[in-house]
Amino acid sequence: MNDQDFIAGLPKAELHLHIEGSLEPELMFALAQRNRVCIPFDSVEAVRAAYSFSNLQDFLDIYYAGADVLRTEQDFHDLAAAYFARAAADGVVHAEIFFDPQTHTDRGIPFQVVADGLLSAMRDAQEHHGLGSKLILCFLRHLDEDAAFATLKAAEPWLDRIEGVGLDSSEVGHPPEKFARVFAAAGDMGLKRVAHAGEEGPPDYVWQALDLLKIDRLDHGNRSLEDPALVRRLADEGMTLTVCPLSNLKLCVVDDMANHPLDRMLAQGLCATVNSDDPAYFGGYVADNYRAVAAARGLDRDQIVQLARNSFTGAFLDDAAKATHLARIDAYLAAQ
Ligand SMILES: Nc1ncnc2[nH]cnc12
Numbered sequence: 001m002n003d004q005d006f007i008a009g010l011p012k013a014e015l016h017l018h019i020e021g022s023l024e025p026e027l028m029f030a031l032a033q034r035n036r037v038c039i040p041f042d043s044v045e046a047v048r049a050a051y052s053f054s055n056l057q058d059f060l061d062i063y064y065a066g067a068d069v070l071r072t073e074q075d076f077h078d079l080a081a082a083y084f085a086r087a088a089a090d091g092v093v094h095a096e097i098f099f100d101p102q103t104h105t106d107r108g109i110p111f112q113v114v115a116d117g118l119l120s121a122m123r124d125a126q127e128h129h130g131l132g133s134k135l136i137l138c139f140l141r142h143l144d145e146d147a148a149f150a151t152l153k154a155a156e157p158w159l160d161r162i163e164g165v166g167l168d169s170s171e172v173g174h175p176p177e178k179f180a181r182v183f184a185a186a187g188d189m190g191l192k193r194v195a196h197a198g199e200e201g202p203p204d205y206v207w208q209a210l211d212l213l214k215i216d217r218l219d220h221g222n223r224s225l226e227d228p229a230l231v232r233r234l235a236d237e238g239m240t241l242t243v244c245p246l247s248n249l250k251l252c253v254v255d256d257m258a259n260h261p262l263d264r265m266l267a268q269g270l271c272a273t274v275n276s277d278d279p280a281y282f283g284g285y286v287a288d289n290y291r292a293v294a295a296a297r298g299l300d301r302d303q304i305v306q307l308a309r310n311s312f313t314g315a316f317l318d319d320a321a322k323a324t325h326l327a328r329i330d331a332y333l334a335a336q
């Protein structure tokens with residue numbers, strides 16, 4: 001079996017996926033028509049041609065504009081259903097998906113519309129694809145602490161169906177410390193905590209995410225490698241890093257996939273995983289990410305399998321569920 005097929009068949013979890021970032025141009029056009037929303041593009045090709053970014057902010061500007069076509073519960077359902085179908089084809093059996101409620105509530109879309117649309121697609125994914133999933137509510141870090149608290153309050157009726165909180169959007173200039181109190185409140189409510197840190201921001205932001213936000217998982221974390229003491233801390237704590245190779249390339253976090261640090265992370269004892277971040281914008285879903293980095297860095301099968309194992313050990317699942325998923329990997333390997 002070639003590496004392409006081996007990767008697609010390998011059972012895996014996806015732990016870093018923004019559901020709004022899975023909005024393919026075709027669906028963007030269909031929803032624009034359905035909801036009579038104007039979008040500044042003539043064709044699907046023109047949308048794809050606009051997806052050339054020189055940094056995170058470049059991307060975020062177009063990503064938030066694209067989300068404007070999402071208006072109804074059915075839209076959020078269709079968005080997530082399309083992602084789950086695509087993920088299942090890539091061997092994803094468990095997904096922990098981010099959503100950005102403020103991107104929608106600030107446009108007048110009620111929290112309920114967003115959450116219920118996503119949750120119904122999650123139930124269908126279990127039924128139709130055997131794909132389990134969890135929801136992580138992200139605070140937009142370019143907005144203020146009060147807005148994050150208001151979002152946490154709006155989420156209260158859904159907290160039994162939300163696994164955790166995260167922190168995303170423009171990193172530099174918006175350090176984790178800005179959200180220490182709202183993360184503490186979320187922790188008191190029993191929610192898991194994750195944060196984007198060290199994507200463009202310095203290693204100090206990763207230290208803050210650990211010490212002030214008390215994160216259970218680190219999203220990206222690339223720039224941690226600049227600080228040996230930080231790498232030791234992450235390795236000693238067994239912290240999972242949700243790394244996104246194609247995103248890193250498209251947002252110029254790495255200059256070339258041949259220089260991607262994924263295998264250096266593994267070699268330094270970090271529990272790195274592979275994820276797609278915003279697959280509709282970065283040119284590939286999770287298996288494409290495995291393939292791109294495996295080809296460019298010459299990863300062997302043991303390393304590829306290690307990455308898939310890490311995706312389950314780093315998931316917010318209980319030990320029995322993790323063991324079941326890890327056994328699926330063993331069964332897959334035994335059948336090769
Ligand atoms: N890669 C990324 N970094 C920060 N915020 C995001 N929102 C969606 N994708 C993101």
Ligand SMILES: [Zn+2]
Binds near residue numbers: 018
């Ligand atoms: Zn992300």
